Amino acid sequence: MTARRGTRVTLVDVARLAGVDKAIVSRVVNEDPSLVIRPDTRERVVEAIQNLGYRPNVAARSLRTAKAGTLGLVIPDFANPVYAEIITGAESAALAQGHVLVTGSSTGANSSMDRYLDLLGQGRVDGLMLASPTTAHEQQKLESLGLPWMMVNRRDTGDHHRFVILNDAQAAKLAVEHLLELGHQEIVHVAGPFGADTARRRATGYRQAMKLAGLDVRAESIARGDYTPGGGADAMAQLLRGGVLSPTAVFVANVAMAVGVLDTLRRNGLRVPEDVSVVAVHDLPLAEHLVPALTTVRMPLQELGARAVELLLASSPEDEVAEVVNTAMELVQRESTAPLTRD
Amino acid sequence: MTARRGTRVTLVDVARLAGVDKAIVSRVVNEDPSLVIRPDTRERVVEAIQNLGYRPNVAARSLRTAKAGTLGLVIPDFANPVYAEIITGAESAALAQGHVLVTGSSTGANSSMDRYLDLLGQGRVDGLMLASPTTAHEQQKLESLGLPWMMVNRRDTGDHHRFVILNDAQAAKLAVEHLLELGHQEIVHVAGPFGADTARRRATGYRQAMKLAGLDVRAESIARGDYTPGGGADAMAQLLRGGVLSPTAVFVANVAMAVGVLDTLRRNGLRVPEDVSVVAVHDLPLAEHLVPALTTVRMPLQELGARAVELLLASSPEDEVAEVVNTAMELVQRESTAPLTRD
DNA sequence: AACCATCGTTCAATCGTTTGACCGACAGTA
DNA sequence: TACTGTCGGTCAAACGATTGAACGATGGTT
Numbered sequence: 001m002t003a004r005r006g007t008r009v010t011l012v013d014v015a016r017l018a019g020v021d022k023a024i025v026s027r028v029v030n031e032d033p034s035l036v037i038r039p040d041t042r043e044r045v046v047e048a049i050q051n052l053g054y055r056p057n058v059a060a061r062s063l064r065t066a067k068a069g070t071l072g073l074v075i076p077d078f079a080n081p082v083y084a085e086i087i088t089g090a091e092s093a094a095l096a097q098g099h100v101l102v103t104g105s106s107t108g109a110n111s112s113m114d115r116y117l118d119l120l121g122q123g124r125v126d127g128l129m130l131a132s133p134t135t136a137h138e139q140q141k142l143e144s145l146g147l148p149w150m151m152v153n154r155r156d157t158g159d160h161h162r163f164v165i166l167n168d169a170q171a172a173k174l175a176v177e178h179l180l181e182l183g184h185q186e187i188v189h190v191a192g193p194f195g196a197d198t199a200r201r202r203a204t205g206y207r208q209a210m211k212l213a214g215l216d217v218r219a220e221s222i223a224r225g226d227y228t229p230g231g232g233a234d235a236m237a238q239l240l241r242g243g244v245l246s247p248t249a250v251f252v253a254n255v256a257m258a259v260g261v262l263d264t265l266r267r268n269g270l271r272v273p274e275d276v277s278v279v280a281v282h283d284l285p286l287a288e289h290l291v292p293a294l295t296t297v298r299m300p301l302q303e304l305g306a307r308a309v310e311l312l313l314a315s316s317p318e319d320e321v322a323e324v325v326n327t328a329m330e331l332v333q334r335e336s337t338a339p340l341t342r343d
Numbered sequence: 344m345t346a347r348r349g350t351r352v353t354l355v356d357v358a359r360l361a362g363v364d365k366a367i368v369s370r371v372v373n374e375d376p377s378l379v380i381r382p383d384t385r386e387r388v389v390e391a392i393q394n395l396g397y398r399p400n401v402a403a404r405s406l407r408t409a410k411a412g413t414l415g416l417v418i419p420d421f422a423n424p425v426y427a428e429i430i431t432g433a434e435s436a437a438l439a440q441g442h443v444l445v446t447g448s449s450t451g452a453n454s455s456m457d458r459y460l461d462l463l464g465q466g467r468v469d470g471l472m473l474a475s476p477t478t479a480h481e482q483q484k485l486e487s488l489g490l491p492w493m494m495v496n497r498r499d500t501g502d503h504h505r506f507v508i509l510n511d512a513q514a515a516k517l518a519v520e521h522l523l524e525l526g527h528q529e530i531v532h533v534a535g536p537f538g539a540d541t542a543r544r545r546a547t548g549y550r551q552a553m554k555l556a557g558l559d560v561r562a563e564s565i566a567r568g569d570y571t572p573g574g575g576a577d578a579m580a581q582l583l584r585g586g587v588l589s590p591t592a593v594f595v596a597n598v599a600m601a602v603g604v605l606d607t608l609r610r611n612g613l614r615v616p617e618d619v620s621v622v623a624v625h626d627l628p629l630a631e632h633l634v635p636a637l638t639t640v641r642m643p644l645q646e647l648g649a650r651a652v653e654l655l656l657a658s659s660p661e662d663e664v665a666e667v668v669n670t671a672m673e674l675v676q677r678e679s680t681a682p683l684t685r686d
Numbered sequence: 687a688a689c690c691a692t693c694g695t696t697c698a699a700t701c702g703t704t705t706g707a708c709c710g711a712c713a714g715t716a
Numbered sequence: 717t718a719c720t721g722t723c724g725g726t727c728a729a730a731c732g733a734t735t736g737a738a739c740g741a742t743g744g745t746t
Contacts, residue, residue: 008409008466008702010701010702010703011702011703011704012702020725020726021725021726021727022702022703022704022726023703023704023705023725023726023727023728024724024725024726026702026703026704026705027704027705029703030703030704032704032705034705035724035725036722036723036724036725037723037724037725038723038724038725041724041725053487055461055464055465055466056465056702056703057406057465057466057701057702057703058402058405058411058465058466058467059401059402059403059405059406059411059466059701059702059703060402060406060701060702060703060704060731061702061703061704062401062402062405062703062731063400063402063403063406063701063702063703063704063731063732063733064702064703064704064705064730064731065703065704065731066351066731068401068402078421078427078428078430078431078434079424079427079428079431079628081422081424084421084422084427085421085422087421088421088422088448091421091447091448095458095462100445100447100462100463100467101445101447102443102444102445103446104434104443104444105431105434115438118398119438119443120443121398122398122399122400122401123351123398123400123401123402124401124443144396146351229631229632259632285422286629286632288572289572289602289629289633290632290634291633291634351732353731353732353733354732354733354734355732363695363696364695364696364697365696365732365733365734366695366696366697366698366733366734366735367694367695367696368733369733369734369735370734370735372733373733373734375734375735377735378694379692379693379694379695380693380694380695381693381694381695384694384695399732399733400731400732400733402731402732402733403701403731403732403733403734404732404733404734405701405733406700406701406702406703406731406732406733406734407700407701407732407733407734407735408701408733408734409701
């Protein structure tokens with residue numbers, strides 16, 4: 001209640017009011033198990049803390065303990081809703097463990113990755129999660145910070161094993177199996193860019209599911225886009241042009257490209273889902289509002305973020321971290337997929 | 344180059360290597376203007392810093408200076424792209440001034456606003472920006488922290504004057520004037536929720552623009568939604584039902600509601616833009632991918648975030664802060680608006 | 687020759703917590 | 717009585733950077 005503005009309340013103030021040494025107060029605050037104390041003394045201390053509105057000073061504590069109580073997360077772009085989900089999951093996991101999450105984007109005007117590493121590598125964070133593409137030079141810098149770090153939703157090509165990813169292949173299989181169940185056989189794939197390992201895994205899942213169903217996948221059945229609407233539109237156009245057989249269904253590697261795919265189909269006079277079914281990975285709010293509403297496979301991105309935090313907090317800089325989060329995925333069926341209708 | 348893992352390099356290490364006192368090193372690092380030093384000494388110091396890869400310890404510095412070098416931003420939800428823009432702007436402004444931005448959401452599982460204030464009010468941040476709704480109790484708590492703080496894109500009803508907002512009325516006027524220029528007169532408004540002051544200002548702008556054009560605004564010309572697609576759909580349905588005259592154009596208070604508005608219009612057999620034109624505030628990536636692509640008024644949200652940071656860093660807890668960011672807004676014309684065609 | 691100013695640098699207190707070491711009082715035991 | 721062991725605390729040294737004050741050397745002035 002007594003919240004004096006301006007004056008910071010310290011351990012000493014509390015100790016004085018409670019008539020004990022500050023060491024006692026510190027141990028009470030931190031619930032030191034080695035502390036033996038009379039109940040009434042503890043009472044006095046707790047009361048004094050309440051009365052003065054004492055809050056431990058983070059800087060002093062960090063200085064002493066060499067722990068910041070903070071984790072860093074670097075993402076490419078705040079506007080991408082995929083990262084929003086990762087952030088949300090990471091944030092609440094961090095909070096649950098008494099840590100604060102600092103999220104930075106690596107593409108801002110003056111916020112290069114390098115700049116961030118400089119800022120964060122001074123004891124400001126206890127660990128770092130990277131959902132952004134990272135150069136070898138940056139990785140080296142990371143190593144030199146002596147912090148635990150890991151890639152999130154991204155598996156790097158180096159010899160490091162420090163990542164948490166999702167089961168993208170499984171998601172792709174779910175999507176393709178849905179199309180198969182609807183009777184489709186001419187299923188093409190709009191894949192993600194070469195550099196993205198999520199794209200690679202989704203393509204693999206597509207191939208596996210097709211193979212399992214006894215269907216061929218020819219080179220012309222796959223076109224690569226860059227995870228943007230424009231890229232998706234182009235890739236779809238290419239598939240329509242090149243194919244000998246006309247596809248009755250499309251599996252798209254992400255929702256952004258699906259937007260372009262829908263557009264290309266519409267421009268070519270193809271109705272969705274009457275003429276062509278479309279399904280994409282992963283479910284985003286946007287998917288519901290497209291016309292037609294998009295069928296998707298929802299991936300556990302929040303859990304990915306949360307798991308990353310847990311692993312980070314439990315690891316040393318030297319530890320290997322390699323995990324595939326295998327929480328169940330869910331097919332979200334909307335208007336863009338329908339049973340095959342033979343003309 | 345010499346980046347020893349594990350061992351932290353301190354001022355003393357640098358001082359020893361350079362053969363000077365640590366005070367000198369500190370002053371060199373901080374570019375203390377009162378420092379007089381021989382060029383060759385400075386050289387030695389700088390070199391030692393480089394060689395050891397010295398980075399000042401933030402905790403120690405914070406403890407001594409009572410500054411954290413960090414600003415806090417609390418938003419309701421990371422998934423909302425409106426906040427993504429504010430974050431981006433705030434982040435790069437903060438970085439430009441050598442500060443780190445900590446962004447937290449107030450709606451997460453265990454991340455109530457209260458919890459955040461607890462975590463941040465321990466010297467972890469030098470100031471706080473709130474883009475979330477705030478209770479009186481929370482505001483009181485804020486005051487007791489003795490930090491400078493302000494509301495962002497939200498003006499509170501209290502007697503405080505601590506906010507940065509945009510010129511929402513002006514945005515609304517731009518939108519309505521666009522419709523007027525296209526020849527529309529029966530222009531209705533799907534407004535935002537009662538609690539949101541942005542909604543109030545946009546409604547005011549709508550009224551002003553109509554009045555300026557010599558047009559009446561009757562009560563039935565405005566319906567309130569809750570800034571969600573569902574709310575927009577309902578509000579539009581209400582406008583179609585209640586009105587004596589059928590509207591030829593709709594001004595929608597945000598893009599999320601516009602999604603629902605488009606849906607309701609479609610379900611009622613009205614084509615956009617042939618039968619009804621639709622324009623919304625503010626421009627989001629999503630707007631481009633709706634069918635039809637949505638005409639919007641782009642607001643300077645990044646600048647809002649940036650300006651908030653600047654004002655925060657330049658203010659004391661006692662200062663009043665009340666600013667309307669007046670950067671030019673822009674009408675982004677797409678497919679959802681067209682000239683009035685008289686049947 | 688004594689004095690003073692300036693330059694370039696060192697000294698040392700301080701920020702608020704944490705934590706191992708230490709210590710007096712009291713009870714139980716031999 | 718002397719000794720040992722717990723209980724309930726106190727003491728003080730860190731952690732690393734900042735910053736006002738002090739200080740020795742040098743050169744110039746009178």
